[in-house]
Amino acid sequence: MSGRLSLLAPDGVAEVTEGTDLAALLLGALDALGEPLADGDVVVVTSKVVSKAEGRTRPGDREAALAEELSAPGARVVARRGPTTIARTRHGLTMAAAGIDASNVALGTVVLLPLDPDASARALRRRLHDLTGLRLGVVVTDTAGRAWREGQTDIAVGAAGLLVAEDFAGRVDAHGNELAVTAPAVADEIAGAVELAQGKLGGRPFGVVRGRADLVLGVDDDGPGAQALVRPEGGDLFGYGAREAVVRALLGDPGDRAPFGAPAAPEELAEAVRRVTARAGTAVGDGLAVVVPLEQEGAVAALAFAHGWEVESRLRVEPDVEVRLRPATP
């Protein structure tokens, strides 16, 4: 049967303002093309027009909007360099300038991400179902840079009625090997695919993907949303930029511990301490004791912090100091 997909990003979509009915707007544009939606289609919409429809535009510049976004619960700076601030947003998205956008909007205004893009996707799905009776998936997209790779791709920041990641955990191939790729992030791949049809010059905020109806859930099941593609705080090896990680480990502020993740195994911390101080640690119960010259005490504390551990006690053992470490309690 082979795999076949078709993607359509309609032209002729009017400008979106606060209160615009996005479902009606999309259906009108598809009607004009004579290309109605079909059961199992995935509808894609840029977060920009969702934000505009939801009144998430602000007068002013990026700096003020960035301060607003960074003050939201759960938001924080991930890395800074020169004029660039990479932030983790309230949604857990890691994006330059917290996803604040100053293109394809009126001069002197900026667009913030929707407050809850999964809720936006659910509302659009419900409205489309009301208007068409169809079983559809919905993806809300935004454009994001990546670690390690140049350029940007569109990703799914919101979703409803869609399996956002396939689940192959435990599946084996025809040779009997367990599959190494356990969860293709299909919602992100759909977002990127539609960007190819939309382009970046404006005027094509919608897309329709046909051919993966197997990913679309029943009309009463909105699924977990794109939130399921966000790696939880502490679950990531790249929760800070490399430079920021060093500053924060040396600061050792317990309120800043989460991005380093759960406590490492004692052997991992002991190995790091050995590499840096050339001293072997000793297991003491669930903890680790290490005797180092006084000037290396700070390094040991920083390593402990970066491994999700903390200093339990210190004892001068002239000319050295014995530092006892234990896994940090959250």
Next chain:
Amino acid sequence: MSGRLSLLAPDGVAEVTEGTDLAALLLGALDALGEPLADGDVVVVTSKVVSKAEGRTRPGDREAALAEELSAPGARVVARRGPTTIARTRHGLTMAAAGIDASNVALGTVVLLPLDPDASARALRRRLHDLTGLRLGVVVTDTAGRAWREGQTDIAVGAAGLLVAEDFAGRVDAHGNELAVTAPAVADEIAGAVELAQGKLGGRPFGVVRGRADLVLGVDDDGPGAQALVRPEGGDLFGYGAREAVVRALLGDPGDRAPFGAPAAPEELAEAVRRVTARAGTAVGDGLAVVVPLEQEGAVAALAFAHGWEVESRLRVEPDVEVRLRPATP
């Protein structure tokens, strides 16, 4: 005119072994479907079958193959946690287990990435042109995890005859705003889109994307390849995992400096030193002098290292130490 794309991943492709003519294999599968290639199509192929055709399979397990890949020039560990090793490969790709794959191969063997996936793409493009006379783009894909997001997507590890990233630098939108997204990584979006048509259960190593002939270069122009999507060593804020960054900054091995990037501005380093030590630095020529308690000297050296600086000299000023720092010379 709207944006329209179609994607096809043909079934009925025979197993690939060393020396298989991939171009003939693809054309045969398309012939059987009655779906010939057309001018401006982008042909996509998984790196796995390219590797198999090029003899890049190995008996044995992942560990031995990982050691081989890590010994290649330019390769290094980016982060480790538990059984997972994330490595930067000889190609500059950052992938779990250096992209070594043990699925959809014979049991007890593994597949390494092609030695030069851009060259593989160029060779396939040339052969397809010889057989069809068509102007085509070629993308070689692999599946990769991402920082910050769950699941995996397919990305372009090789390309020929394709604009891998669009260039909107300096372009303005209809409102007169400069576009924030300057380079959509279209080759990666193509790779992910085709994964949606291929799936992960094997048997569909090829894909054909129709509808973006504007991205396909002239037959005599292979373009820069997917290498242009690799952020150069030192050009990334996430060249190490957060934990590894701390270990490496504290080790301060000059041979390990590149992933931290070029020297930071003096104000950035001074700010980091002030945050960690509560001491303000003093500009001395192009360098920075800071007076800190002896036990903070190590922290200052680690911060300098992480900011691409080095310790020029130290002077005891009882009870403190004055550390002079300068930008590191590569």
